[in-house]
Amino acid sequence: MSAISFQSVSKAYPSPRGSQSDTFLALDRVSLDIEPGEFFGLLGPNGAGKTTLITILAGLARATSGRVSVLGSDVQTDYAAARRKLGVVPQELVFDPFFNVREALRFQSGYFGVKHNDAWIDELLESLGLTDKAHVNMRALSGGMKRRVLVGLALVHKPPVIVLDEPTAGVDVELRQTLWAFIAKLNQQGSTVLLTTHYLEEAEALCGRIAMLKQGRVVALDTTSALLKAASGNVLQFKIDSELPPSLKVGARITGRVVQYPATDALAIERYLAAAREAGLMLQDIEIRRADLEDVFLEVMKRHAPAESPTAEVNA
Structure with a gap:
């Protein structure tokens, strides 16, 4: 059973004018399986469809066609089970301004029906460098600290599958090192990790397998070592x-x-x-x-010319 399975997933957005010929095609028959325990990278330029794919995986949008599942649970027909198995760290800094850090983590635990979770919350606070911020209101935190809390919120119910959507965008080196040490530890303990990032050195160092998207299509899918060996x-x-x-x-x-x-x-x-x-x-x-992964990425993107159909993708 795959940890995450995308089966021929497409996502089309209607034109503002309602014309079928001007449909925005964000995803075009994306198929890939991520196995339990993998650290998997999803790469692509802006607008390639990465965030659209994750939004569908998280159940926040419906695919136009195809099927998505998390450890066998369909994200649409069995959405409650799928979401319990999934922890998503979004790109955007989304937070509740009325709670402090510990309160936010406790409320998030309650959303998933997890009780008496203080021991794990303490471990999250320690691992993410938030112990001294536990009683600070979310509004008073810096952007980097808010990013750490988002990671904690995604992990507070101990999901077996972790999705990181640009988790280190705009954050300092200390947070990157803290975050990757903690996530690598969880991965070694059996958690499946799906990462999207524009920092290709991170993907090269962390990911065992990588898929590259361009204009909503998978244009490369292989182990990181094989992609690097194929570089010119x-x-x-x-x-x-x-x-x-x-x-x-x-x-x-x-x-x-x-x-x-x-x-x-x-x-x-x-x-x-x-x-x-x-x-x-x-x-x-x-x-x-x-040649490094950035060289491979640029070579792959150059090799795959834009689609000739009159479709376009939305920013993702």
Whole structure:
């Protein structure tokens, strides 16, 4: 039995004008199974359909077609059981301004019918670095602290399946380290984790298997190691303080001062370096590294051109 099962899931939104030809197709026949105990990554650019898929999984939206289940419980026909098995950390900072942290966690326990849960709440507070904030009103917390509370709210009923939708967006390094240490511990104890993130180094370090979405479709699905092995060679990377000439921008990935080129062999590396010398560029911190998940992701996205149908996806 899969921990999470998406079977040919599609989600279409009607056009504001009501025209069928202008339907927004957020998900297009997405099928994938996540096994119990997996740490699974769901990656894709903005608008790919990641959050739409999670919203359907959480029972907050209905799929236009297809079936979604959590440990055998259909999210629509057996929604109560499915939601008890699921803990979702949303992107948005949603909180009740009338309670302090401990009260919020206790009320969340009650929603799931969990009584006498103070021992687990204490462990959550300790593991998420919230012990000294237990009696602080939610309104008085910083954004990072509110994010920690959201994680606690998702885990307070001890769900076997945990969904993290951009959990570290805009948070500091300390929270990231605290969160990942705790989630990795839960995963080692048997919890299934589904992660969406734009921090691809996190996905590479944490996820055993990864699916990539583009325009609502699965365009890659494999183990992280297999995706990295399939990457095309190495990457030449260096820094410059001047503008890169237009002729050298072809094929380059530029992030501030950092310039990167795919380097399939030694001859390609020499060509790039020779062209840079001829252009009079002063190169700093030259290195040749193995392709990482970001390189794989960009390669996969480039390989899959936009769909030719007149459909479009909503932001997700």
